Amino acid sequence: MVEVNLWSGMRRFVGDDLTVEVEAETIGEMLDALVAAHPALKPVIDQGVSVAVDGEIHQGRHVPIPQGAEVFLMHRLKGG
Amino acid sequence: MAKDEFREFRLVGTRPDRPDGLDKVTGRARYGADISAPGMLWGAVVRSPHAHARIVKIDTSKAEALSGVKAVVTRADFPTGLTGDEWDLQENTMAGDKALYDGHAVAAVAATSKLRAEEAARLIEVEYEVLPHVIDVDDAIKPDAPVIREGAADATVPEGMPPNVVRYFEHGRGDLDAGFAEADLVRENTYRTEATHQGYIEPHACLGQLGEDGKGEMWVCTQGHWFIRKMCADVLGLEKSQLRVTPSEIGGGFGGKTTIFMEPLSLALSRKAGGRPVKIVMSRSEVLRATGPTASASMDVKIGMKKDGTLTAGRAEFRMQGGAFWGAPVDMALDCAFAAYKLPAVMHIGYDVLANRPKAAAYRAPGSPMAACAVESLIDEMCRELGLDPMEVRLKNAVREGDRSSYGPKFKSIGLVETLEATKAHPNFSAPLGPNQGRGIASGFWFNHGGETSVTIALSEDGTVTVSAGTPDIGGSRASIALMTAETLGIPYENVRVNIVETGALGVNEPTHGSRATFATGKAAVEAANAAIKEMCRRAAVEWGIDPEAVEWVDGAAQPAGPNAGKFPPMSIAEIAGNMGSTGGPISGHHEGNLGGVGASFGCHVVDVEVDPETGRTTILRYLVVQDAGRAIHPAYVEGQYQGGAAQGIGWALNEGYVYGEDGRLQNSVFLDYRVPVASDLPMIDTVIVEVPNPGHPFGVRGVGETGITPPLPAIANAIHAATGARLRHLPMNPPSVLAAIKAVKGG
Amino acid sequence: MSKIHVTTTVNGDSVEFLADPRETLLDCLRDHLDLTGTKEGCGTGDCGACSVTLDGTLVCSCLVLGIEAEGREIGTIEGLAQGHELHPLQRKFIEHAALQCGFCTPGFLVAAKALLDKNPNPTETEVRYWLAGNLCRCTGYDKIVRAVMDAAEEMRKEAV
Numbered sequence: 001m002v003e004v005n006l007w008s009g010m011r012r013f014v015g016d017d018l019t020v021e022v023e024a025e026t027i028g029e030m031l032d033a034l035v036a037a038h039p040a041l042k043p044v045i046d047q048g049v050s051v052a053v054d055g056e057i058h059q060g061r062h063v064p065i066p067q068g069a070e071v072f073l074m075h076r077l078k079g080g
Numbered sequence: 081m082a083k084d085e086f087r088e089f090r091l092v093g094t095r096p097d098r099p100d101g102l103d104k105v106t107g108r109a110r111y112g113a114d115i116s117a118p119g120m121l122w123g124a125v126v127r128s129p130h131a132h133a134r135i136v137k138i139d140t141s142k143a144e145a146l147s148g149v150k151a152v153v154t155r156a157d158f159p160t161g162l163t164g165d166e167w168d169l170q171e172n173t174m175a176g177d178k179a180l181y182d183g184h185a186v187a188a189v190a191a192t193s194k195l196r197a198e199e200a201a202r203l204i205e206v207e208y209e210v211l212p213h214v215i216d217v218d219d220a221i222k223p224d225a226p227v228i229r230e231g232a233a234d235a236t237v238p239e240g241m242p243p244n245v246v247r248y249f250e251h252g253r254g255d256l257d258a259g260f261a262e263a264d265l266v267r268e269n270t271y272r273t274e275a276t277h278q279g280y281i282e283p284h285a286c287l288g289q290l291g292e293d294g295k296g297e298m299w300v301c302t303q304g305h306w307f308i309r310k311m312c313a314d315v316l317g318l319e320k321s322q323l324r325v326t327p328s329e330i331g332g333g334f335g336g337k338t339t340i341f342m343e344p345l346s347l348a349l350s351r352k353a354g355g356r357p358v359k360i361v362m363s364r365s366e367v368l369r370a371t372g373p374t375a376s377a378s379m380d381v382k383i384g385m386k387k388d389g390t391l392t393a394g395r396a397e398f399r400m401q402g403g404a405f406w407g408a409p410v411d412m413a414l415d416c417a418f419a420a421y422k423l424p425a426v427m428h429i430g431y432d433v434l435a436n437r438p439k440a441a442a443y444r445a446p447g448s449p450m451a452a453c454a455v456e457s458l459i460d461e462m463c464r465e466l467g468l469d470p471m472e473v474r475l476k477n478a479v480r481e482g483d484r485s486s487y488g489p490k491f492k493s494i495g496l497v498e499t500l501e502a503t504k505a506h507p508n509f510s511a512p513l514g515p516n517q518g519r520g521i522a523s524g525f526w527f528n529h530g531g532e533t534s535v536t537i538a539l540s541e542d543g544t545v546t547v548s549a550g551t552p553d554i555g556g557s558r559a560s561i562a563l564m565t566a567e568t569l570g571i572p573y574e575n576v577r578v579n580i581v582e583t584g585a586l587g588v589n590e591p592t593h594g595s596r597a598t599f600a601t602g603k604a605a606v607e608a609a610n611a612a613i614k615e616m617c618r619r620a621a622v623e624w625g626i627d628p629e630a631v632e633w634v635d636g637a638a639q640p641a642g643p644n645a646g647k648f649p650p651m652s653i654a655e656i657a658g659n660m661g662s663t664g665g666p667i668s669g670h671h672e673g674n675l676g677g678v679g680a681s682f683g684c685h686v687v688d689v690e691v692d693p694e695t696g697r698t699t700i701l702r703y704l705v706v707q708d709a710g711r712a713i714h715p716a717y718v719e720g721q722y723q724g725g726a727a728q729g730i731g732w733a734l735n736e737g738y739v740y741g742e743d744g745r746l747q748n749s750v751f752l753d754y755r756v757p758v759a760s761d762l763p764m765i766d767t768v769i770v771e772v773p774n775p776g777h778p779f780g781v782r783g784v785g786e787t788g789i790t791p792p793l794p795a796i797a798n799a800i801h802a803a804t805g806a807r808l809r810h811l812p813m814n815p816p817s818v819l820a821a822i823k824a825v826k827g828g
Numbered sequence: 829m830s831k832i833h834v835t836t837t838v839n840g841d842s843v844e845f846l847a848d849p850r851e852t853l854l855d856c857l858r859d860h861l862d863l864t865g866t867k868e869g870c871g872t873g874d875c876g877a878c879s880v881t882l883d884g885t886l887v888c889s890c891l892v893l894g895i896e897a898e899g900r901e902i903g904t905i906e907g908l909a910q911g912h913e914l915h916p917l918q919r920k921f922i923e924h925a926a927l928q929c930g931f932c933t934p935g936f937l938v939a940a941k942a943l944l945d946k947n948p949n950p951t952e953t954e955v956r957y958w959l960a961g962n963l964c965r966c967t968g969y970d971k972i973v974r975a976v977m978d979a980a981e982e983m984r985k986e987a988v
Contacts (some may be wrong), residue, residue, distance in 0.1 A: 007249075007251035007488070008251050008253075008427075009248060009249055009250035009251060012238060039203070044234075044235050044236055045234035054490075055490045055491060056676055056776070057489070057678065059674060063676070069143035072485065072488040072489045074488060074489075077412060077415075078409075078412070078442060078446065078593075078594070095925070098922065098925070102914075104927055104930030105914065105919075105922055105930075105933060105934055105937060106865070106908070106909055106914075106918065107866070107897040107904070107906050107934045108865065109930055111867065112860075113858075113864075116859075193848075194855070194859070195850060195851070278965075280929070281875055281932045282869065283868070283964055298926075329931075330931075331867070331930070332931060332965050333929075334863045334965070364869065364871060364872065364875075375843075415847035422854025554928065554929055555966060716925035717928070717972075718927055719925075719969060719971075720925055720928050720929075720966070720967055722871065723834045723967060723968035724928060724967050724968050726843075727969070739933075750872050751869075751870045751963065752872060756963055757953070757963075757969075758955045758959075758963065759969040759972070760953075760955075760960040760975060762969055762970075762975070764970050764974075824973065
């Protein structure tokens, strides 16, 4: 199980609880499981998100999520 | 600093001449506009003089009748049916039903000479129905503002928001009310920053060629040629692999050259002109009217502070307009706003708002300078009110490794405390000040970025090495990549040539953006070198008849690992390379990945100003940049990034800003009126490179390009306050506004 | 508009070209003579990237018409080095990392040489004000000013 911390603007889509537990071993699986559990999240996630796993911010779906890792969904980051 | 955590290096940390230095001091280096091709045509673009107007009719007949005109294109020449970001790019490249800002392209023409193309552009007649426009973000967010595009809001925007709000952000944690209740002082203020332009000295330029068969080539000044390839292909409906994009040397970018503007127009014109190459070079006025400015911002910040300086809660509500398309960096601004502080409760709210202005492009640490302007100003104001030392308050609340960031996750290795301590220790921090002089400090933050990267290194027959990299060298990155490669291979710096290669020569690379070139391309080059080393060790092992595992690489040569492996003299890279044709063929190493291990970077700036009480003119007396580089590969170019970021921030703080007339037209579209800092405006810019190595990079690199533009805005506002007693909360702090603020303080 | 034949001297070489009377000297150098080292940053005389010398006087070549070059002597970045020998300013720019993107560099070098020809011992303030007509967006000018001061010092020593 992965506990995913959502941003509070997502409360509209998932209800009051901003931590969602899903079954996943990678970022991609986690995002797919989130959308399966809360279809309303799909357009937001499709737009592109970054995911912080234990403090490191990733863009790739392939990145593994270790057991017990702290996972945060973030807006997609872009630099200059 | 903290150097003992890493081994000593032979090359990393030295300051050799950059490999492209000779070309660049002799005028030989070829930039975007410097290439011509046989049969070449020149392109010119017709642009809307209106901020918002329906395009009723475009009559191109007179232009087409002009001798030497070979092609005219309008939106009708582009494929239809695009959606999302691809539609936005296409719409910004060439207006469809409406012109959305002053300078929006509406048609383009190609002719046999530059003058003929300009003449033809003037002959294209466009009939407009002028519509009401909106420029200011606070006007654009009003419910009755002119609607720029129906249905542009994405899923994040709740029902009932004003029509120009296209993205909405809300994130935070902790009990905000309890945090503010716990504070001894709660203050809330509104801050405004104007849109500024990246101001690269090289205008956009490209030479594009596209045949009827869909095969094309492009020479272009860009921070990222795979981005150019993808975006051009999307906008024109081409197969990506059929478009070969070669980057020129690039005359500055700062984020503004990570996207397309007129590049697809050169391809569309070329295709219509029977495949003849078409060169388009923007004028400065086109650059300022139609390319890359950053967003303007209107920001409310509320902070709670205890008497001892402890921060209890922070709330930021930011409104930013990024032109007529989504993309104002309000999300990243919010994430950066409180990043330097431990905060038990924090809330961020943001609105990305459409206005009749050019589509915002990334600009150095997008969003972070505005956020810092608001938060770092308010912190300073509250320190003054409570009689606290702003440096001690920053240290007291500074985030460290393992602390939870304001934007959510816990920080990995960071060097904020080390940066603040180094700032305190610098002589500028305690230099004496005279009358009308004041000192300001501020911190800044940027995430840094890894991203998609592909690098190949290839061994030449003499044992020298070429590195094929995909991140254009915008500030000396060839030097840093060569240093890391040579360090890894154990060969001289001069034996490595770094080529920035075209899109056909490597896998996809993201641009030189996000402070990533030295971090990501460097990391991939080290991995590629290690792959080549493995193969070279294997070749030596075969030659010696021993197990490859029993061979190690030391000082540029293969040698048996220990006495049990066998007794052979070291086999140098030159020997291995000289024989490679007969030992198995070419030797190369490559690395591809979406690279992680990014280390965030904090900085702290100290500025001393003198304000002329008669005129309101601010003179920068001293300027200090202290920033955590992780590891400075080539310290001179790290200092250069710090100094350049500071100078851009100084311009943003004191003078730069887009000025629009009542008619919605940009009024300062030349460098005389959009005045960037010149040499006589600035002192020497002192630097301290703090090195808290990033464990996610083989040499500890964090990335240094962006953080430096973040602190100058508030640092200067704080210094002007210290010098005059007047607090400016609206940039730019030019002489008239400073003078008015001084008078208001005296009058009150 | 019919073109006009222009004979002029560029970096000591006699050259000829046909100029449209509307074309700037900058256009002519770049498009007719293939001397692309001189850059266009603004076209309005504000950025100095197109700096050249005209009969020894520093000018923005974007503000001079090509046909005005008739019979004059023009100096561009391509003429700064003597054969293989870089001008001290060129060496010092590399040594001090006084360029990042390098686009403004030719203009700065031409302008700085014009300064040192007039004033071999400029103060930092004099360097900053002389170069105030040349925009650099990358460096914050620090390393450029240091490179010019250092080159001046070396040239003074050599002149003794």
